[in-house]
Amino acid sequence: MYESSSFPTSSPILVFTCFVFGYSHPSRSRPSRHLLFVFVRTHSAVQGTPLSATLSLVMSQCCRKIKDTVQKLASDHKDIHSSVSRVGKAIDRNFDSEICGVVSDAVWDSREKQQQTLQMAILEHLYQQGMLSVAEELCQESTLNVDLDFKQPFLELNRILEALHEQDLGPALEWAVSHRQRLLELNSSLEFKLHRLQFIRLLAGGPEKQLEALSYARHFQPFAHVHQREIQVMMGSLVYLQLGLEKSPYCHLLDNSHWAEICETFTRDACSLLGLSVESPLSVSFASGCVALPVLMNIKAVMEQRQCSGVWSHKDELPIEIELGMKCWYHSVFACPILRQQTSDSNPPIKLICGHVISRDALNKLINGGKLKCPYCPMEQNPADGKRIIF
Ligand SMILES: [Zn+2]
Numbered sequence: 275m276y277e278s279s280s281f282p283t284s285s286p287i288l289v290f291t292c293f294v295f296g297y298s299h300p301s302r303s304r305p306s307r308h309l310l311f312v313f314v315r316t317h318s319a320v321q322g323t324p325l326s327a328t329l330s331l332v333m334s335q336c337c338r339k340i341k342d343t344v345q346k347l348a349s350d351h352k353d354i355h356s357s358v359s360r361v362g363k364a365i366d367r368n369f370d371s372e373i374c375g376v377v378s379d380a381v382w383d384s385r386e387k388q389q390q391t392l393q394m395a396i397l398e399h400l401y402q403q404g405m406l407s408v409a410e411e412l413c414q415e416s417t418l419n420v421d422l423d424f425k426q427p428f429l430e431l432n433r434i435l436e437a438l439h440e441q442d443l444g445p446a447l448e449w450a451v452s453h454r455q456r457l458l459e460l461n462s463s464l465e466f467k468l469h470r471l472q473f474i475r476l477l478a479g480g481p482e483k484q485l486e487a488l489s490y491a492r493h494f495q496p497f498a499h500v501h502q503r504e505i506q507v508m509m510g511s512l513v514y515l516q517l518g519l520e521k522s523p524y525c526h527l528l529d530n531s532h533w534a535e536i537c538e539t540f541t542r543d544a545c546s547l548l549g550l551s552v553e554s555p556l557s558v559s560f561a562s563g564c565v566a567l568p569v570l571m572n573i574k575a576v577m578e579q580r581q582c583s584g585v586w587s588h589k590d591e592l593p594i595e596i597e598l599g600m601k602c603w604y605h606s607v608f609a610c611p612i613l614r615q616q617t618s619d620s621n622p623p624i625k626l627i628c629g630h631v632i633s634r635d636a637l638n639k640l641i642n643g644g645k646l647k648c649p650y651c652p653m654e655q656n657p658a659d660g661k662r663i664i665f
Pocket of ligand 1: 628629630648649650651
């Protein structure tokens with residue numbers, strides 16, 4: 275249906291004709307009713323007037339068209355209606371309106387603290403996603419005081435990433451060179467990859483860029499021992515420069531995926547260097563919450579049935595272990611085989627000299643007369659010889 279705001283509705287015949295040819299008045303929200311209404315008005319207007327054969331034929335054609343359209347509208351509406359009504363039921367079935375019971379107020383020191391933490395998480399997410407203007411707006415509206423030190427790493431990261439998206443390697447190279455030592459400590463190959471991409475750009479320029487490319491190759495010198503194979507490939511590609519790289523066995527060098535890869539490498543290495551997480555903590559929390567919430571709701575229901583007290587017994591620990599999937603595995607955890615508890619900062623895992631690992635609390639309980647006998651092998655040892663393990 276087309277919309278026409280200047281369409282006159284005073285003449286029934288005109289309305290009728292326009293409707294048949296696919297027009298509808300925008301103020302009518304229900305097209306099928308509108309159609310019947312117009313038909314009735316038109317019908318009464320022409321009643322009693324003898325029709326010529328041509329007009330009669332046109333009218334019968336129009337009637338057929340209206341009938342078909344009404345039927346089509348009715349069947350379309352039927353399909354939509356059944357889908358829409360299912361959405362409502364699905365929402366009712368899958369959403370719990372009351373989720374406060376699974377959250378303990380004791381997790382937060384105060385309501386202000388809770389609000390502030392949430393605002394900071396949203397703000398960090400916005401900065402991390404590069405939505406700088408939205409973040410600034412939130413700062414102003416929430417009267418959050420964010421100092422420049424907090425923003426600076428995000429602003430720098432975004433500036434360099436934006437340049438990379440526009441295939442400008444300059445800012446990224448500058449950053450990588452100024453952080454060379456720390457990147458090497460991280461075992462990062464970012465700087466080499468940036469130089470390689472710059473070299474490939476020169477190669478793509480054809481034979482007239484040959485000298486420039488050769489001269490640029492000196493940038494590979496510090497990476498020769500680690501990236502020997504890749505450097506050989508790039509030098510080999512020079513042979514095909516006259517012929518055109520795209521028709522050579524080295525055409526993969528021109529692949530656009532290198533740009534996506536460099537953005538990924540840069541984000542990962544820069545985040546780890548700046549002490550930021552690669553993924554936004556808010557997105558990770560949200561995704562984890564979506565998995566954990568149904569489980570927590572189930573526990574809450576069970577505990578209510580059995581009339582137990584609150585779901586949360588510990589301030590910063592979930593009441594049960596919830597499997598969030600491999601994507602949410604960030605570090606290994608260790609559960610003490612003696613106490614059957616997950617180790618923590620206050621009760622860390624300790625490796626005994628025989629190689630077996632137990633928690634410190636378990637170790638303290640097993641000390642007998644200043645000596646410790648490993649619960650797994652009979653080796654007797656000095657408890658002070660145990661070493662803390664950090665996962
Ligand atoms: Zn042992």
